[in-house]
Amino acid sequence: MAEPFALFVLEDILLISIQEDIDDRDISRLIDRSLVTAKEKSVVAVIIDMQNVDVVDSYLASNISHLAASLSAMEIGSLIVGLKVPAVMTLLDFGVSFEHTDFALDLEQGLKKIGRCIEKKDSRPFLG
Amino acid sequence: MKEIAEFSPNEGFLSEIINAIPSGIFVTDRENTIMMINKAGAAMVGRTPGDCFDRKCYEIFDTPMCQTEACTCRKAIEKESVNTGQTVLRLAGKEIPIEYASRPLRNLEGEIIGCVEHFIDISDRLEKERIILEQQEQLLKKREEDIRHLQDEILELSTPVIEVWDGILALPLVGTLDSHRAKIAMERLLEAIERTRSSFVIIDITGVPTVDAEVANHIIQTIDAARLMGSEAILTGISPHIARTIAKLDVRLGDITVRGRMTDALHLAINALNSSRSALDTLKKDLGG
Known part of the structure; x- marks a missing residue:
């Protein structure tokens, strides 16, 4: 069965794409594999693409926040892209703090944001 | 007898x-x-x-x-x-x-x-009283409807989201913000961000007469929401009066970008947009060079 998430490494960037039907077991597998891959490939930034996720539950929210905090501890910046309006409203209601991460509208804007940081010779962007 | x-x-x-x-x-x-x-x-x-x-x-x-x-x-x-x-x-x-x-x-x-x-x-009198009561109720209902309609209209009018530049939205807030209005303004702003894919939002509060803790929190929540969407919010138009209130209320404004005038905010946003290039471009340049 296809996994409800996918990891891609583009040069210095790890791209994580999350699908709608991700369940709690998949989430913890996603966190583990993301952290391991980020370390192995020594990436500078991780982009988490949420544009296919309409509904965010508290478990997913706290785990994404946890992933961002872990990446920050490994000196890797993280960027969440493509959050939808209902998801944003839910996240605000949950009050999950995303201190260690930045946000962008979509993948393209996310890459631009990282590009801006790299241009400024800041090789480790978005550290909380 | x-x-x-x-x-x-x-x-x-x-x-x-x-x-x-x-x-x-x-x-x-x-x-x-x-x-x-x-x-x-x-x-x-x-x-x-x-x-x-x-x-x-x-x-x-x-x-x-x-x-x-x-x-x-x-x-x-x-x-x-x-x-x-x-x-x-x-x-x-x-x-x-x-x-x-x-x-x-x-x-x-x-x-x-x-x-x-x-x-x-x-019987006649009660019947008439019933009719009068019914009419009164109808009138009241109609008035309530009218008032609700007007309120909706005002809400519609008072939270316009304007596209001032490619990728820059402006939300000029006018009048007192209550929870209901703040929520509507936030939803409309988020929808506009999603639709126009704007990376900057200028929230202007020149037209807001006073700010209390509740209103300040609404504004901060709107800015947080814009951030989660991936859009950067710039707060402008803070009057001296509101600045004093904010200082007194001890609201955290540290991580919010604030500019004095809408013009300054526009400058900031346009410059940021012009200087932004894709990470892939940078990488290509780095590889080529």
Whole structure:
């Protein structure tokens, strides 16, 4: 069965794409594999693409926040892209703090944001 | 008893007058025996005064309070004063709403010998009152609808989201912000961000007269929401008065970009947009160079 998430490494960037039907077991597998891959490939930034996720539950929210905090501890910046309006409203209601991460509208804007940081010779962007 | 007997039905001018009155009047003694009744009173239950004379009033008139503690004659006699109220008169399976007034009747020596009861059919009046009430309710409902409509209109007017530049939205807030308005403004802003894919949002509060802790939190929540969407919010138009309030309230403004004027915010956003290049471009350049 296809996994409800996918990891891609583009040069210095790890791209994580999350699908709608991700369940709690998949989430913890996603966190583990993301952290391991980020370390192995020594990436500078991780982009988490949420544009296919309409509904965010508290478990997913706290785990994404946890992933961002872990990446920050490994000196890797993280960027969440493509959050939808209902998801944003839910996240605000949950009050999950995303201190260690930045946000962008979509993948393209996310890459631009990282590009801006790299241009400024800041090789480790978005550290909380 | 003599005094009542003197006014027996069909006798004298006074009884003519009493019979001419269009509402019901009857007199009972202390044992509820009808001593006298006028034509209108008897006609209300389809009788003539002659039928009713010397019979118990509860045999002639059937109401829920007859032969109970609530009997108006009994009450009037007990209180030694006027007793009024409303009830229904049951007649041939129908209920006629009536209003009554009773007063104890005294003889020349001043002792209570019975009771005078006056009653009128109020079906028409109740019907009219019902219609008036209905109309009032309709009016109120219509007014409420109008007010709600106006409120919606004001909300619509007061939270415009403007595209001022490619990728830059402006949300000028005018007037007092309550939770409801703040929520609507936030939703509309988020929808606009998603639709226009704008990476900057300028929230201008020049038109907000005062800020309290609640309003400040609404603004901060809107900025947080924009950040989660991936758009950077710039707050402008903080008046000296509001600045003082914010300082006093100890609101965290540290991680919020603030500019004095909308112009400064536009400059900041446009410069940032012009300087932004994709990470892939940078990488390509790095690889090429």
